[in-house]
Amino acid sequence: GESVGLHLPTLSVQEGDNSIINCAYSNSASDYFIWYKQESGKGPQFIIDIRSNMDKRQGQRVTVLLNKTVKHLSLQIAATQPGDSAVYFCAEKRDSSYKLIFGSGTRLLVRP
Amino acid sequence: DAGVIQSPRHEVTEMGQEVTLRCKPISGHNSLFWYRQTMMRGLELLIYFNNNVPIDDSGMPEDRFSAKMPNASFSTLKIQPSEPRDSAVYFCASSLGWGDSYNSPLHFGNGTRLTVT
Numbered sequence: 001g002e003s004v005g006l007h008l009p010t011l012s013v014q015e016g017d018n019s020i021i022n023c024a025y026s027n028s029a030s031d032y033f034i035w036y037k038q039e040s041g042k043g044p045q046f047i048i049d050i051r052s053n054m055d056k057r058q059g060q061r062v063t064v065l066l067n068k069t070v071k072h073l074s075l076q077i078a079a080t081q082p083g084d085s086a087v088y089f090c091a092e093k094r095d096s097s098y099k100l101i102f103g104s105g106t107r108l109l110v111r112p
Numbered sequence: 113d114a115g116v117i118q119s120p121r122h123e124v125t126e127m128g129q130e131v132t133l134r135c136k137p138i139s140g141h142n143s144l145f146w147y148r149q150t151m152m153r154g155l156e157l158l159i160y161f162n163n164n165v166p167i168d169d170s171g172m173p174e175d176r177f178s179a180k181m182p183n184a185s186f187s188t189l190k191i192q193p194s195e196p197r198d199s200a201v202y203f204c205a206s207s208l209g210w211g212d213s214y215n216s217p218l219h220f221g222n223g224t225r226l227t228v229t
Contacts, residue, residue, distance in 0.1 A: 032215045034217050034218070042223075043116075043222045046218070051215075089155070093215060099157050099160075100145075100157065102154055
């Protein structure tokens with residue numbers, strides 16, 4: 001559904017540990033997914049994307065996993081750093097629609 | 113690459129005034145989007161342009177909102193007259209391509225924080 005940002009779930013991790021941020025999407029017809037990072041006072045920053053014909057994609061220190069059976073998307077961040085502290089959004093594009101629908105976001109806090 | 117450039121960064125205005133937000137997309141990108149972000153509703157798509165033509169404006173709240181894209185390097189979002197409930201952060205984003213068969217990620221500007229008193 002449409003994003004609602006009133007209460008953000010928070011993930012707190014120790015610096016150097018791996019982080020896993022999860023996202024459930026609603027439409028089985030969605031064919032393109034994007035993860036964004038948003039820092040305070042800035043716009044969403046593109047991290048990584050994945051198309052529905054893939055189940056895994058890796059970038060620099062990040063991996064996105066897509067499980068279409070249960071409509072679940074995850075973002076894994078290796079060796080989490082203080083600079084990774086931000087709100088992370090997953091977004092889905094539904095087949096035959098122009099809209100990119102954003103999830104409600106997860107706040108990642110990295111403890112030094 | 114300068115990224116998507118938005119101006120102004122902050123705008124404070126009184127109810128009833130006209131507000132114009134500006135956006136310069138990334139050079140070479142043919143798709144442009146206007147989004148609004150609030151605490152209550154998160155990120156909402158207002159309007160989508162492809163090759164300077166409005167394709168989907170179903171997210172525009174009401175007739176007080178209008179958007180134009182006179183050329184490939186400039187777009188405006190206008191609110192006239194503005195109301196306190198329009199207070200939000202407005203983002204512009206551009207993409208190399210967006211459509212049924214090909215999708216390239218949206219790249220966002222740093223937004224305009226609008227406060228209507």
